[in-house]
Amino acid sequence: MTWSDTISPDVEALVRQALSALRVKLGPDVELVPGYTTITAHYRTTDWTYPSLRDALTPVLSHPGGGGAPAGGRLIEIPVRYDGPDLEAVAVQTGLSVGEVVTRHTATEYRVALLGFVPGWAYLSQLDPALVLPRRTTPRPRVPAGSVAIAGAQTGVYPAETPGGWHLIGRTTALMFDPTRTPPALLAVGDRVRFVAEA
């Protein structure tokens, strides 16, 4: 199901509302996965055919308000120690002071549009325009888990040690993914996120 080919807060809100309504209607047998402007339904061909699933979805999509409150929507605060290896370079490249970079990164309330890349990675896309930079020219082979990073109009927290090309501005002790926890991911689609600077 595709709402648009371009990202906008309005489209993301429509996706969240439809997701909530569809989950109520279809239950756990159909795995519904949101994108920025889409919802993908994964199903077994032994349970559904494309026409039978489409017929089940269509009335919900016509009246998505029937599902109650949109998915998620909690406010999650993530404590950050702003001492990342790229913080100084980000300040130089943006023409801001280090303090101003931190102030702008912590001032925005971000909204989780989707998760992916690695388990627990949340896409947060409303970075302050003054902080927008291209990715690092040389990605790091290993970025430590808990690194708080920015690239393009996005910010995020590395849930696990992976390669990465984003600018590392800080680190958090928050566990973004913990398979022993229910739910395992700290953030869910629709959650609002605020980064809080630690002394």
Place this chain on the structure above:
Amino acid sequence: MRLLRAGGLATVQDLGWIGYRSIGLPPGGAADRASLRIGNALAGNADGLAGLEIALGEVEFEFEHDRVFAATGAVGTLHLDGTEVPGWTTVAARAGQRCRLAPDRHGRFAYLAVGGGIDVPAMLGSRATYLPGSLGGYQGRRLAAGDRLPLGAIVAAIRVGTTGRMPAATGPVRIAAGPQERFFVARAFETMVAAPYRLSPMSDRMGSRLTGAPVQAERKATLPSESTAVGAIQVPDDGQPIVILADGPTVGGYLKIGVVITADLNRFAQVPLGGEVVFAWVALAEAQRVSRQAAENLARLLSEIRTAVR
């Protein structure tokens, strides 16, 4: 059982995860699920127990207890104490016996199911290894010499010599067009099926990279990141398709010209590195019909093996 050598890429795999795509965890599990399921049936195991998936090289291990086992998938070398034993067959091993197993060059993944299954701790309900996140399986990593794999309890006596396998499928790998059809020029659909593609050695459990005639999109484009399916055929700007496999990313922004149909996913996963694959388009309704038929055929075979093995 104890690993003496792990020459290739050996991991613990079962049927993976269901329901965690929206937090970024893909389905994972065996790349050729049918082969692992048949192996479990031959070893007298319940469906979905964990076994070994072996790619790229030979694994040698020693049994620490008397157990039955079955090797399936792309079985190449299969020796027990230096004597060749048959694949797709229930074989008995005594404690102390050594087994060597390697995939053959006509395929990509060999599977080993052992009576009781490999009993590493489950993560979110699965014992599969998800290498990109260093999660699950045996300490989240590929197996190495010296690893000791715990086995589960055996529930019943098993008849040695039981055999069973699916009839070898022939013909092109079937693909169905998806919702992003509109982004491709008409010729792109002919290109996909006009000549074979070769499987790049850069392929891994995340994706099979194809090299061949470039597939042309209407315009250079990526889309806002969205969910991807196993089997999805992504087309980056260079036109060389990448087919998502079990450990592939849950979201992506590449255009997708279509998807390998469910019925042919196991067969596609077994195309050897450097080997050729020919595609053919089928309509969605036909894709779903043959995929249901394939699921029924496999279920019937598994049930026949389970009857024969007791």
